[in-house]
Amino acid sequence: MQxxxxxxxxxxxLMMMGCSSIHEDDGDxxxxxxxxxxxxxxxxxxxxxxxxxxxxxxxxxxxxxxVFFSTLCGDCKRELPELNDYYxxxxxxxxxxxxxxxxxxxxxxxxxxxxxxxxxxxxSAQSDRQxxxxxxxxxxxxxxxxxxxxxxxxxxxxxxxxxE
Numbered sequence: 001m002q003x004x005x006x007x008x009x010x011x012x013x014l015m016m017m018g019c020s021s022i023h024e025d026d027g028d029x030x031x032x033x034x035x036x037x038x039x040x041x042x043x044x045x046x047x048x049x050x051x052x053x054x055x056x057x058x059x060x061x062x063x064x065x066x067v068f069f070s071t072l073c074g075d076c077k078r079e080l081p082e083l084n085d086y087y088x089x090x091x092x093x094x095x096x097x098x099x100x101x102x103x104x105x106x107x108x109x110x111x112x113x114x115x116x117x118x119x120x121x122x123x124s125a126q127s128d129r130q131x132x133x134x135x136x137x138x139x140x141x142x143x144x145x146x147x148x149x150x151x152x153x154x155x156x157x158x159x160x161x162x163x164e
Contacts, residue, residue, distance in 0.1 A: 030137035035155055039066070039146045040134040046099055047111070048122035055099045055124065057150065062095015064146040067121070068132050070103050071113040075158050076141045080119060083143065087121045095148060099124055103132045103140055 043056035069076040100123040110125040145154035
């Protein structure tokens, strides 16, 4: 019980700082997708190593990692390079896929950011919050680990360690 109390306290502290206060994040935080939930159905166009392709939750093949970010978010700037390292370590694993989805930022903002930070993660520049809103109401970065069966197995929010 004490372990869960510490975890809840840490999550509350994280929600009060960082990127939760920027980009229209007023109001209560609503977590729409939690560990054990099915991932919402969606499909997005993405850029993967310069090629345009599609990511869809209808075609999950193994471990899938879905990242939500903003190029203006300090926590995202710190965490995306770590996520990129994770992607590079696992990109050739059978069934592994990863996509980073911007929260209300178009290609004109995301592409130069990807180049500046030398990120290799496939990304989808979304000019609105439609996909993001399927998952939560605020706070980025957010990372969802999803099984081949479409079940969320792990959720990381704001400051985190990806690990192996």
